[in-house]
Amino acid sequence: MTTSKLPSDFLWGFATASYQIEGSPDADGRLPANWDTFTSIPGKVADGSSGAVACDSYNRTDEDIALLKQCRAKAYRFSLSWSRIIPLGGRNDPVNEKGIQHYVKFVDDLLAAGITPMVTLFHWDLPDNLDKRYGGFLNKEEFVADFANYARVVYKALPKVKHWITFNEPWCSSILGYSTGLFAPGRTSDRTKSAEGDSSREPWIVGHSLLVAHGAAVKVYRDEFKPQNGGEIGITLNGDWAMPWDPENPADVEACDRKIEFSISWFADPVYFGKYPDSMRKQLGDRLPEFTEEDAALVKGSNDFYGMNHYCANYIKNKTGEADPDDFLGNLESLLEDKNGTPVGPETQSAWLQPHPEGFRKLLKWLSDRYGKPKIYVTENGTSLKGENDLPIDQLLNDEFRVNYFRGYIAAMADSYTLDGVNVRAYMAWSLLDNFEWAEGYETRFGVTYVDYEGGQKRHPKKSAKEIGNFFDQYIEKS
Ligand code: PNW
Numbered sequence: 001m002t003t004s005k006l007p008s009d010f011l012w013g014f015a016t017a018s019y020q021i022e023g024s025p026d027a028d029g030r031l032p033a034n035w036d037t038f039t040s041i042p043g044k045v046a047d048g049s050s051g052a053v054a055c056d057s058y059n060r061t062d063e064d065i066a067l068l069k070q071c072r073a074k075a076y077r078f079s080l081s082w083s084r085i086i087p088l089g090g091r092n093d094p095v096n097e098k099g100i101q102h103y104v105k106f107v108d109d110l111l112a113a114g115i116t117p118m119v120t121l122f123h124w125d126l127p128d129n130l131d132k133r134y135g136g137f138l139n140k141e142e143f144v145a146d147f148a149n150y151a152r153v154v155y156k157a158l159p160k161v162k163h164w165i166t167f168n169e170p171w172c173s174s175i176l177g178y179s180t181g182l183f184a185p186g187r188t189s190d191r192t193k194s195a196e197g198d199s200s201r202e203p204w205i206v207g208h209s210l211l212v213a214h215g216a217a218v219k220v221y222r223d224e225f226k227p228q229n230g231g232e233i234g235i236t237l238n239g240d241w242a243m244p245w246d247p248e249n250p251a252d253v254e255a256c257d258r259k260i261e262f263s264i265s266w267f268a269d270p271v272y273f274g275k276y277p278d279s280m281r282k283q284l285g286d287r288l289p290e291f292t293e294e295d296a297a298l299v300k301g302s303n304d305f306y307g308m309n310h311y312c313a314n315y316i317k318n319k320t321g322e323a324d325p326d327d328f329l330g331n332l333e334s335l336l337e338d339k340n341g342t343p344v345g346p347e348t349q350s351a352w353l354q355p356h357p358e359g360f361r362k363l364l365k366w367l368s369d370r371y372g373k374p375k376i377y378v379t380e381n382g383t384s385l386k387g388e389n390d391l392p393i394d395q396l397l398n399d400e401f402r403v404n405y406f407r408g409y410i411a412a413m414a415d416s417y418t419l420d421g422v423n424v425r426a427y428m429a430w431s432l433l434d435n436f437e438w439a440e441g442y443e444t445r446f447g448v449t450y451v452d453y454e455g456g457q458k459r460h461p462k463k464s465a466k467e468i469g470n471f472f473d474q475y476i477e478k479s
Contacts, residue, residue: 002411004418008479010425011116012472013075014068014432014448015380017123017168019051021435022081024058028098031087033125034136038184047441054436056457061106065113067432067449067459072469075116077379077428078106079123079168082150085157089127090142091149100157107158118163118379118428120236121151121217124173124183124438131185137173137206144213151217155225162231165307165379166217169238170210170267175328178202182439189326200325201287208289211270215298235271236307236379239264241359241366245317246339255318255332260366262330272371274300283323283331305425306371309380312352313344313359346401349384349444357408364416364424375423381409382430384437384444393460396450402464407471414475429468433459 019035039050057064068076082089084099110117126136134142151166167173172183179199181188187197214235221233242259244252261269261277269277274296280288291299314334323331336344336354345354364376383405388396406429416422434447442453448465452458 002414004411004414004475005477006414006417006472006475007425008477010427010472010476011075011118011377012427012468012476013073013077013115013118013429014071015077015118015428015430016057016432016435017079017120017125018081018084019054019123019125019436020431020438021055021057021433023051023053023056025052027058028084028102029087029096030081030084030099032128033081033083034128034131034184035125037128037131038186041186044186045439045441047443049436049441051436053453053457055433055451055459057433058102060457061109063459064432065109065115067461067465068110068115069113070461071432071448071465073115075118075163075426075428076110076432077118077120077165079120079125080154081125082122083125083127085153086150087127087129089130089150090133090146093129095153100153104157107160111160116163117161118165118377118426119154119158119161120165120168120379121154122147122166123168126184136185137178137209138202140205140209140212143209144216147213148216148220152220152224155221155229159225159229162229163377164221164231164233165236166214166233167210168236168379169309170207170214170235171238171263173210174203174207178206179326179328199328203328204284204288207266208291211267211299212295214271215295215302218302219298232304234303234305234307234377235267236309237264237267238309238311238380239363240311241313241356241363242316242334243313243338243344243359245315245333245335249318251318251320252316255316255330258330259314259316259332259334260363262328264367265370268306268367268371270296270299271303272300272374279330283327287325303374306367306374306376307379308364308367308376309430310360310363310378311381311383312354313356315344347386349386349388350440353383355383355405355408357405357412360409361412361416361420364413364422365420368420368422373421373423375425377426377428378413378424379426379428380430381427382406382446382448384446388445389443393450393452397460397462399448399462399464402448402462403467406464406468410468410471410475427472 176183189199242256
């Protein structure tokens with residue numbers, strides 16, 4: 001029996017992202033995003049699908065809000081489609097009033113339902129024109145100016161939003177988009193996958209642009225909006241816990257911190273300290289861009305809260321010798337079994353994800369220690385289920401495995417708050433709905449709600465949709 005608690009003002013709810021749920025790519029003046037283009041290339045998505053319809057959430061905001069209410073959610077984290085708001089993306093391009101009004105109404109409706117909106121400005125769906133016009137994130141000057149402009153348009157339109165996230169998982173945008181090529185725009189050194197790209201250089205340039213763009217958007221908010229609107233803003237970083245493959249081997253033990261530095265501190269160190277981790281500078285040399293004094297000042301101190309996406313843990317095995325130029329892990333192997341063949345956790349539908357709730361508590365502590373006890377918002381946490389898509393609906397709705405996942409992870413978070421003194425203040429489960437799981441298409445489901453893609457996108461809450469609220473009832477202190 002645990003006696004751990006969470007504070008009475010703890011904010012919890014569910015998360016989604018625009019491209020994964022909205023559909024309606026041509027509605028009300030929207031123009032293509034990079035993911036519309038990427039998904040149209042054969043072979044890029046497992047089931048050949050795209051976000052063209054997805055959960056049809058663009059037309060079902062009332063249904064989604066009703067679902068959130070039914071789950072008793074206090075908050076909803078969703079992202080905005082940049083190409084609905086500024087269809088061509090750039091600072092001199094027209095603003096689309098219809099796109100803006102869609103989100104204005106959605107925020108009003110959420111607030112009327114008593115649900116706090118948490119808004120992500122960018123969750124991977126870049127206006128395609130910006131890729132075509134100047135190479136998107138590869139062009140720091142242009143991208144930073146265009147992102148800051150987009151952010152300003154959005155802050156101005158949505159003054160009632162008090163929780164802002166600039167970027168979702170810049171690691172994924174950089175590594176999956178420009179090193180492995182698994183995500184849009186699919187650039188990589190692997191010429192069987194892409195005619196263009198340089199995995200040894202481009203991801204580090206992209207990460208740098210995203211950091212500076214984050215800093216610039218935070219400055220716009222703090223200078224021009226925060227004084228009147230009083231909200232808060234931060235960036236959301238993904239990262240897993242790291243455990244030595246062989247705990248007796250000091251090199252494996254040391255490699256664990258390096259793994260976390262290459263995935264999380266790549267972004268968090270500049271945000272909290274104004275510089276990249278030494279381990280990255282050492283391995284990457286001048287392939288890792290240098291911060292100008294001006295950019296470092298923009299980025300340092302730019303988080304009002306730390307946005308944490310977290311799913312699992314890995315076993316880490318050091319590699320000896322010179323790192324491969326395309327390496328992005330820190331010259332190590334990231335594995336799902338340790339030296340004795342013990343797995344991280346049970347298998348799921350996602351090749352990279354095996355639940356390990358103890359790792360969540362440990363990573364929360366690691367982050368809290370390294371970054372000086374920041375306020376942490378868990379902005380994503382959740383799981384897929386092996387074979388879920390093939391189950392008959394009655395079994396699928398009884399998602400005990402997902403219930404157990406949430407039970408374990410929420411308990412670990414309450415222990416982190418109560419026993420380790422970590423200042424964790426919000427938790428958004430991924431995801432409210434089964435949705436377009438990027439390169440995995442629709443075969444992999446992460447929702448607490450089943451979406452019937454063949455049956456007109458009808459929503460059916462799974463068991464986990466109800467249980468999460470019960471867990472929070474148990475932990476959150478009554479005010
Ligand atoms: C996150 N990995 O992405 C995203 O923010 C969501 O949009 C996504 O649906 C969710 O997690 C589930 O995948 C990740 O390969 C995608 O390690 C891939 C990885 C991590 C996070």
